Amino acid sequence: ESPVEVEPKVVASVERFAYKGVAANLVSYLTDVLHESTSVAAKNINTWYGVTSMLPLVGALLADSYGDRYSTILASSLLYILGLASLSSWALLWTWFPKRKRSSSPLFLSLYLTSIGQGGYNPCLQAFGADQLEEEEDVLPRDSTEENTSRRSLFFQQWYFGICSGSLLGVIILSYVQDTFGWGIGFAIPAAAMMLSALCFSCGSPCYKRKQSKTGRPTGSIIDTIRAIRRKMMGGSLPLTANDEHLAELE
Secondary structure, rough: HHHHHHHHHHHHHHHHHHHHHHHHHHHHHHHOOOOHHHHHHHHHHHHHHHHHHOOOOOOOOHHHOOEEHHHHHHHHHHHHHHHHHHHHHHHHHHHOOHHHOOOOOHHHHHHHHHHHHHHHHHHHHHHHHHHHHHHHHHOOHHHHHHHHHHHHHHHHHHHHHHHHHHHHHHHHHHHHHHHOHHHHHHHHHHHHHHHHHHHHHHHOOOHHOOOEEOOOOOHHHHHHHHHHHHHHHOHHHHOOOHHHHHHHHHO
16 A cells, blocks of 8 residues: 555544544533533533534535645644644633633634534545545556455545544543543643644645546536436436536446
8 A cells, every 4th residue: 555545544543533532521521620511511512513513514515616625634634633722722721710710612612613624624535535546546457447446445444444443542542531631631632643643644745646626616516416316316328518527427
């Protein structure tokens, strides 16, 4: 495997380590430190989960329509790191504030900043990793199709293993650190991990293949996709228009 194939998988596993390490124990943080009731804490965290889950839909649409995946990943990484860094700083400084001046607003501002970062980060990283496979496949002979398919399958198997391993380690290790050594350190570790992963990713910049968006009409892209799926389901063989060329795989 080339480094450009390995790096996106490592970066993705580190991101899952950071996210799960923060998210897994947040209810305990809100109830034990901020003294919220269990119902209020669960409501706040579930709202954050919901927003975090929906934002990748927007991020993927904007990245494919107006930018490129590489730039989106870098910009989102900065927002992600900024959110985690502000979260850890707020947790470290929380006990220093007078009780009458304590507010949970900075906490949720930090959490939603990580959500915005993840909204552009997650939907682009896996597709960006797959783009690196295409770069080498273009120069391989046609009789190696089976080998190419095997490499692609292995890539996504390792990708899934990486994000699952990162999630598991994040829940186990960081939950222990937060309960044993304090919340400030428990939130600082994910921030440092994301910072290192972003640095590692940027070091491979000269070797990456970057794809520019082919259209600036996000709604048009969605309509084109629906049309292609409809043709596929109906078994039609209508010719693709110029705007549909990037959907040829669906045919």
